[in-house]
Amino acid sequence: RIYKRQMICRRDIDNLNVPFLAIYESLIPPEEEKVKQKQLLALLEKLVSKEWPKARLYIYGSCANSFGVSKSDIDICLAIEEANMEKSDILMKLADILQSDNLQNVQALTRARVPIVKLMDPVTGISCDICINNLLAVVNTKLLRDYAQIDARLRQLAFIIKHWAKSRGVNETYHGTLSSYAYVLMCIHFLQQRRPAILPCLQEMGTTYSVNVDDVKCAYFDQVNRLGDFGRRNKETIAQLVWGFFYYWAYCHDYANSVISVRTGSIISKREKDWTRRVGNDRHLICIEDPFEISHDLGRVVDKRSIKILREEFERAADIMQYDPNPCVKLFEPY
Ligand code: ATP
Ligand code: MG
Incomplete structure (x- = not known):
């Protein structure tokens, strides 16, 4: 060779x-797809905050890293501090909450390598996967998005x-x-x-952004x-x-x-x-x-x-x- x-x-x-x-x-995904994603995120935030007021939702993966093609599913991370609850119980509870609000095909996959709740929103037609506390993926999503802007x-x-x-x-x-x-x-x-x-x-390069996630220091120049x-x-x-x-x-x-x-x-x-x-x-x-x-x-x-x-x-x-x-x-x- x-x-x-x-x-x-x-x-x-x-x-x-x-x-x-x-x-x-x-x-390239059309602008209206982004609007629909935001709409779905807002709905999920509303439902989640009723049960867990301090929890946060982050979009990660291709819908947020700017490498998403049209009609991608969205990946969402639920950031939550529930010291007394097993991850699988949080997922089951989350599935319950979402099921009761017209979302379709809600499924908790608690044994997957990355455990998630899957669902489909009939209003926007978007499917999404929600994982728990996978904050490294949220940070690597930001890194990719920052590189894409250069x-x-x-x-x-x-x-x-x-x-x-x-x-x-x-x-x-x-x-x-x-x-x-x-x-x-x-x-x-x-x-x-x-x-x-x-x-x-x-x-x-000189650090302008730095966070610690699961004992991993994530630092880089993000400006x-x-x-x-x-x-x-x-x-x-x-x-x-x-x-x-x-x-x-x-x-x-x-x-x-x-x-x-x-x-x-x-x-x-x-x-x-x-x-x-x-x-x-x-x-x-x-x-x-x-x-x-x-x-x-x-x-x-x-x-x-x-x-x-x-x-x-x-x-x-x-x-x-x-x-x-x-x-x-x-x-x-x-x-
Ligand atoms: P696609 O358009 O194919 O859905 P995607 O960018 O969403 O592309 P995935 O491979 O589905 O890519 O991964 C989603 C996100 O999960 C990635 O952007 C990354 O943040 C994170 N991720 C995926 N695989 C890994 C991995 N092996 N280690 C760390 N993070 C990962
Ligand atoms: Mg994806």
């Missing part, structure tokens, strides 16, 4: 900018990569492929690595509007970046030794993290460090079978970007 590293980008690559941007635009190319790239991953069936953690969250981190890392860099490393037009010296276009992204994961990443790390804005070694061998179910075949829970490898869901599928998909995509006459169609063909 090494010989392909010398490959250079096709000459007509920039003809793909217009169609890629059109795909991106078509995926350079428009991040949101464009991530939408295209997520759309590709969903079309190709490689965005399913229960089948051993990667979560949307992992793909967005891969995009951020990739843009931090371009020269000149398109994104800075916010966690290596991103003060960064001006950070990536302006890099003129790479969206088509070049999509090509570069797939090319990196197909032919350049050192799967045997490297961990990508948004936290440090660089690559770190598996050895340094002690991620060199399988421990329990964690195989570390592709390593993506969580920016805050640094002992957490988002690639841990990937197994021997799915790493092969993933790498073949990266190669397929890189080759399409290189040679196919119509990459904007071929790339997203259902598998």
